[in-house]
Amino acid sequence: MANEKVKLHGFWVSPFANRVKWALKLKGIEYEYMEEDVWNKSNLLIQLNPVYKKVPVLVHNGKVILESFLILEYIDETWNQNPLLLPQDPSQRALTRFWAKFAEEKIFEAAFNALCSHGDEQKKAVQLTMEAMEKIEGELKGKQQFFGGESIGYLDIILGWISYMLPVFEEVGSVQILDPVKFPATIAWSNRFLNHPVIKDTLPPKEKMLVYFQERRHIISCANLGWIKF
Amino acid sequence: MAEQVKLFKTWSTPFGLRITWALQLKGISYEAIDEDLSNKSALLLQYNPVYKKVPVLVHNGKPISESLVILEYIDETWKQNPILPEDPLERANARFWAKFSDEKLILSVWSAFTKEGKEREEAMDASLKNLKFVEEELKGKKFFGGEKIGLADIVFGWLGNLLPIFEEVSGLKLLDDRFPSLLAWTKELSELPVVKYNWPPHDKMIIKYQALYEKFHPVK
Helix, strand or coil: CCCCCEEEEECCCCHHHHHHHHHHHHHCCCCEEEECCCCCCCHHHHHHCCCCCCCCEEEECCEEEECHHHHHHHHHHHCCCCCCCCCCCHHHHHHHHHHHHHHHHHHHHHHHHHHHCCHHHHHHHHHHHHHHHHHHHHHHCCCCCECCECCCCHHHHHHCHHHHCHHHHHHHHCCCCCCCCCCHHHHHHHHHHHHCHHHHCCCCCHHHHHHHHHHHHCCCCCCCCCCCCC | CCCCEEEEECCCCHHHHHHHHHHHHCCCCCEEEECCCCCCCHHHHHHCCCCCCCCEEEECCEEEECHHHHHHHHHHHCCCCCCCCCCHHHHHHHHHHHHHHHHHHHHHHHHHHHCCHHHHHHHHHHHHHHHHHHHHHHCCCCECCECCCCHHHHHHCHHHHHHHHHHHHHCCCCCCCCCHHHHHHHHHHHHCHHHHCCCCCHHHHHHHHHHHHHHHCCCC
16 A cells, blocks of 8 residues: 555553554554654644543544554554454454453553552552453463464554563562463463564663663652543 | 344443443344342353453353443444444544543543542543543534444443433533533434433432432431
8 A cells, every 4th residue: 555654653662652563563564653752742742632642643644543452453454464463253353352451451550550659559559460460371371372373463462561561560660470480371472472573673672661660650650641540 | 053142231230231222223132131230140250250240242152241342242243233334544433432431431420420529529620621522522413423323322322321310319510501512412312212212210220329429428
């Protein structure tokens, strides 16, 4: 499809923007990347996403698509060549969407809380993260390479932050979540994911991430950074 | 194989009501099972072990949970009277508003109903701000889906039922002439047979939400 103009507005450390990068790369779609400073939002970002004022924003031939989950579905439907991100069977699609929602609400939120809370609150957040991860560990057992089968799919992309960002949360928050005894399948999946050619060179440098979250940990309140309750 | 469709819900859940509308709009035969959430059936726990919640759709023995996931499943499985448009951008837009309903609007409205003092004020402000976005989206349209109802209408449907009930129970005024398009939309929506004949019984709802309101606002 020539003359397609695809622009991705992202932020270097945003795991949500990274999802879109991976999807575009998997599909071989050329795009222009625009770095946004989410701590000092541009008028353009606010104009593109007045409701949430967040990244990622995909702009395709002038049309705006928001929310990483929805952008992935949009990409899959618009560029419906292989690899397909979502399975074709409706009940498999339903399961994929179910687990994606579960992981976002139960694992990411809890892990982020574990990063920026302390004491008992942090202990509880770690516990909740691990409980939720047990469900995903269960889903991975008996799977081939990835949730998507032989190749990376929607659920791998949604959960991908676990492979490279969760270890950063652990280090900054001084907690352990990715227990190799409890989560052998998740860790194995994580390593395969990190080594996938599409993923390998797209990750923000670990040192940079550590500095970022160390610095922000004290000024991020757990109600913030997108997890404002309303 | 004869289709077997079961819907686990409660008599009052707005999330279950969405599925009722979708199934009926598509003319799908189903069996409705009303759960007592204080005494969940073994079947429900078996079909939704992760959340143990309603609604759950069971299609030929396969359970699907989470109302938005169920709606997409229904649309993909039964192609008549589509809930989602064909165009990927319009689909993304419909899904955006569906998510907004459940991730932002419901939370702010529920907080406005249940919280007190400063928290309530903040929730009111947020609710009005959120409703304003919805009002903007609806301007000039009969339904979010255009001439016919679609995903966003189905997902926002709770506004037409619960906001008047919250107002009747607690005086919480949200849906009024500050939002003329929304008001017009609730009227159009409520005229649809699938909506009109499926609202949960009004008196029963008032009793339920009165009791909930008293629980959150104990008389000192």
